[in-house]
Amino acid sequence: MNEFMKKLAGMVLPSWMDRGEPRKLLQTARRFWAEVYGWVTWPLNQFDPLTCTPALLNLLAYDRDISRFDGEPLELFRRRVAYAFVNARDAGSV
Structure with a gap:
């Protein structure tokens, strides 16, 4: 797990907000930014012959x-x- 993904996983809500809609919003934001990170790093990963398409x-x-x-x-x-x-x-x- 890289540093960005660790920071995403480390985001926590205060105890009074850790239920319901704010929790769902945090989970959705984590998934969204993980997907964006994949989009941003995909071109950089293509320069490695061991992992490129x-x-x-x-x-x-x-x-x-x-x-x-x-x-x-x-x-x-x-x-x-x-x-x-x-x-x-x-x-x-x-």
């Missing part, structure tokens, strides 16, 4: 001059794209 993975692979082998599992392809620069440096290409 397959379409963006192909774009990152093209940028790093890597082509996928026939029958290569997606997980292995993700790792090759993620460590492309390190592998090229070790091979003496860079």
Whole structure:
């Protein structure tokens, strides 16, 4: 759980407001802001080859001059794209 989600979970109402409509409003606000946080951080997560969508993975692979082998599992392809620069440096290409 990241810092923002911890702060959302840590929001508490005073004891006299912890029932009924204010409680429902707090729960709804937590869900809403957690969803907004997901929308905001989604583009940032797409730069990580280990977690991005397959379409963006192909774009990152093209940028790093890597082509996928026939029958290569997606997980292995993700790792090759993620460590492309390190592998090229070790091979003496860079």
